[in-house]
Amino acid sequence: MIKTELERVLPGDIEKRSFEIITEELGDRVLDPENELVIKRVIHTTADFDYADSLIFSEHAVELAKAAIKEGVRFITDTNMGKSGVNRAALQKCGCTVDCFMADEDVAEAAKRLGTTRACASMEKAADLGGDCIFAVGNAPTALVRLYELIKEGRLKPKLVIGVPVGFVNVVQSKEMILSLPDTPFIVARGRKGGSNVAAAICNALLYQCI
Amino acid sequence: MIKTELERVLPGDIEKRSFEIITEELGDRVLDPENELVIKRVIHTTADFDYADSLIFSEHAVELAKAAIKEGVRFITDTNMGKSGVNRAALQKCGCTVDCFMADEDVAEAAKRLGTTRACASMEKAADLGGDCIFAVGNAPTALVRLYELIKEGRLKPKLVIGVPVGFVNVVQSKEMILSLPDTPFIVARGRKGGSNVAAAICNALLYQCI
Numbered sequence: 001m002i003k004t005e006l007e008r009v010l011p012g013d014i015e016k017r018s019f020e021i022i023t024e025e026l027g028d029r030v031l032d033p034e035n036e037l038v039i040k041r042v043i044h045t046t047a048d049f050d051y052a053d054s055l056i057f058s059e060h061a062v063e064l065a066k067a068a069i070k071e072g073v074r075f076i077t078d079t080n081m082g083k084s085g086v087n088r089a090a091l092q093k094c095g096c097t098v099d100c101f102m103a104d105e106d107v108a109e110a111a112k113r114l115g116t117t118r119a120c121a122s123m124e125k126a127a128d129l130g131g132d133c134i135f136a137v138g139n140a141p142t143a144l145v146r147l148y149e150l151i152k153e154g155r156l157k158p159k160l161v162i163g164v165p166v167g168f169v170n171v172v173q174s175k176e177m178i179l180s181l182p183d184t185p186f187i188v189a190r191g192r193k194g195g196s197n198v199a200a201a202i203c204n205a206l207l208y209q210c211i
Numbered sequence: 212m213i214k215t216e217l218e219r220v221l222p223g224d225i226e227k228r229s230f231e232i233i234t235e236e237l238g239d240r241v242l243d244p245e246n247e248l249v250i251k252r253v254i255h256t257t258a259d260f261d262y263a264d265s266l267i268f269s270e271h272a273v274e275l276a277k278a279a280i281k282e283g284v285r286f287i288t289d290t291n292m293g294k295s296g297v298n299r300a301a302l303q304k305c306g307c308t309v310d311c312f313m314a315d316e317d318v319a320e321a322a323k324r325l326g327t328t329r330a331c332a333s334m335e336k337a338a339d340l341g342g343d344c345i346f347a348v349g350n351a352p353t354a355l356v357r358l359y360e361l362i363k364e365g366r367l368k369p370k371l372v373i374g375v376p377v378g379f380v381n382v383v384q385s386k387e388m389i390l391s392l393p394d395t396p397f398i399v400a401r402g403r404k405g406g407s408n409v410a411a412a413i414c415n416a417l418l419y420q421c422i
Contacts (some may be wrong), residue, residue, distance in 0.1 A: 004387050006356065007380055011328040014353075014380050021379040047377050049404035081408065086293040103412070115322050117222040142225075145217065169228040176215050176283050192258035197292065197408050 018044050026052065030072070036063045040186065042207035045197050061185040068132055068159035069094050069210045072146045075203055076126045076163075078102065078119045078143040079138045085200025086136075090207040098189060098203070101125045119143035127156045134206075138160040138199030141174035142168065148177040151184055161186045162202050164194030224324050227253050237263065245273050249398065252416035253267050265401045272371060272396040273417065279343055279370035280305050280421045286414055287337045288347045288407070289313065289330045289354040291378075296411025297347075301418040309414070312336045330354035338367045345417075347373040349410030354383035359388040362395055373395045375405030 009017050009077045022043050031039055042051045075173075083100040091098060101107050103123035110121040119140030125151045126133060132154050135158050138142045144148040146162050149158035163178040163186055165171050175188045187202055213420040220228050226296035233254050242250055245266050252264045264389055266271040276284075283306040288294045302309060311316050312333035314416040330351030337344060338361045346369050348354045355374050374397055376382050386399050 004384055006384050008382050011326070011353070014328075018379040029250075037350070044378065044408065047379065047382070081292055081296040084295045093382070111222075115222070117225075142222070166411065167255065168232040169225050170217050171258070173215055173217050182297070195257065195408050196296070197406050200292070 001067035004127060005109070006010045006211045015044070017119050018130045018138065019053075020029040025049065032057070034060070037209060038062060038101075038202055038205040041208075042189075042198055042199045045120045045194075045201035048193070049191060050187060051060050054193065055185075056179060056188045058104075058184070058186045061187050062209075063127045064185045065134060065160040065187075065206045066210050068134060069096055069206060071132065072096055073101060073134050073159055075134050075136055076100070077138070077199060078122065079196045082136055085197060089208060090204060090211060094207055094210050096207070099126075117142040120146040122181075123135045123150065132159050134160040134163075134203070135164065136199040136203050138162075138164050138194055138196035139166065141167065141170040144174035148174070148181065151181060158184060160206075161188075162199055163188040164198045164202065166198075167192060223341060225393070226255070230333060231298060236260065243268070244411050245271070248299045249273060249413055249416040252412045252419075253400075253409055256412035257406075259404070261402075262400060262409075265404065267390060267397075267399045267401050269395070269397045272398050273420075275396045276345060276371040276398075276417045277421055279345060280307055281342065283307055284343045284345050284370055285310060286345050286347055287311070287334075288349070288410060289333065290350045290364065290407045293347055293349045293407035293410045296408060297414045298418060301415060301422060305418055305421050310337075327357075328353040331357040334358050334361065342368050345371040345373065345414070346368065347375075347410040349373075349375050349405055349407035350377065352378065352381040355385035355389060357393065361384070362392060369395060371417075372399075374399040374415065375409045377405040377409075378403060407419055 022040050024146045075098040077100045080100050083098050098127050102118055107118050107121045111118040120142045123143050123146040163175050171192050178188050231249050246327050250266055286309040288311045291311050294309050297309045313329055318329050318332045322329040331353045332355050332358040374386050382403050389399050
């Protein structure tokens with residue numbers, strides 16, 4: 001039977017209550033304490049418990065990301081939607097910024113000239129700019145493939161790669177490429193699922209631990 | 212075994228190929244032709260085939276929405292993330308606009324004064340502004356509950372309610388409230404799943420049919 005009666009929860013308590021429900025429904029399932037808040041926030045964002053299994057963390061990815069955030073890292077997303085999902089107040093408190101180059105004119109031109117995607121060209125632009133970056137890829141597998149290549153070529157050394165594009169063409173493969181990197185911290189949602197909302201949720205889960 | 216070899220697909224063909232894969236995997240499943248493009252775009256956005264079952268359309272919701280779009284309807288979202296996911300070029304070609312009032316100062320003040328959520332106050336603001344609107348709620352069940360009340364009170368007559376919030380507290384219930392409305396066109400993702408990405412995908416699926 002479908003619930004129809006509204007639960008009385010104060011606006012400020014909705015998130016807390018949601019996390020309680022998630023914890024209840026995870027039951028006996030033991031999550032790595034280091035990764036727990038990220039996993040639960042992704043489930044909170046998607047209502048999809050598959051992420052308890054599909055999220056793969058490289059060793060101490062969360063601790064390394066938190067250290068980078070404390071140094072004022074720059075987040076780079078592959079969609080403006082992902083960018084707008086990253087909590088502005090949390091970024092500011094941590095002295096971090098978020099950028100997305102997808103809609104930039106020089107990126108569109110480069111993509112056209114090279115016969116690639118704008119997502120791919122936007123990663124290239126980020127690599128050229130340099131600095132300490134966390135990449136949050138929630139949409140374009142081509143962005144993730146290009147990140148992999150830039151890392152392999154030694155042109156990029158990200159503080160973290162959040163690899164959670166969603167979809168059907170080269171999504172699974174692009175994630176496996178990131179999972180194969182030996183020295184790059186990553187958080188990857190194995191399989192087809194993910195999204196800009198998932199990417200933003202992971203950024204926020206990391207930021208909230210640094211406030 | 213996990214696929215690791217990249218599929219060769221030109222950037223401009225990725226979406227087409229994705230829809231082919233979705234159609235293949237839906238197999239013998241027959242979708243209502245009127246709703247098919249919306250359902251497939253949501254699956255494309257989420258890689259989640261659950262939506263083939265959970266998306267509920269009121270009678271001719273899609274045709275009614277398309278007629279409203281052709282008259283230059285205003286889309287209202289409950290998150291800036293949802294807003295930023297609605298395709299700008301498609302909106303412009305259709306003579307439509309998209310607004311989100313969540314970050315407005317008067318909305319924050321009203322929410323505080325009334326002890327409600329900003330999402331709820333932002334729906335109130337939309338109702339006060341009047342005009343023909345399509346509401347796309349991908350995040351806040353409180354927004355959906357307030358929409359239901361405004362419709363019941365006769366203060367609002369939306370051209371379409373896209374009811375796809377995600378989460379654990381009152382999400383299921385708020386959707387059932389919209390499903391119970393006899394004279395309001397709706398597209399609802401029954402259950403806990405949804406999101407700003409899903410809301411934007413539905414807006415885009417409707418807009419693309421009007422270009």
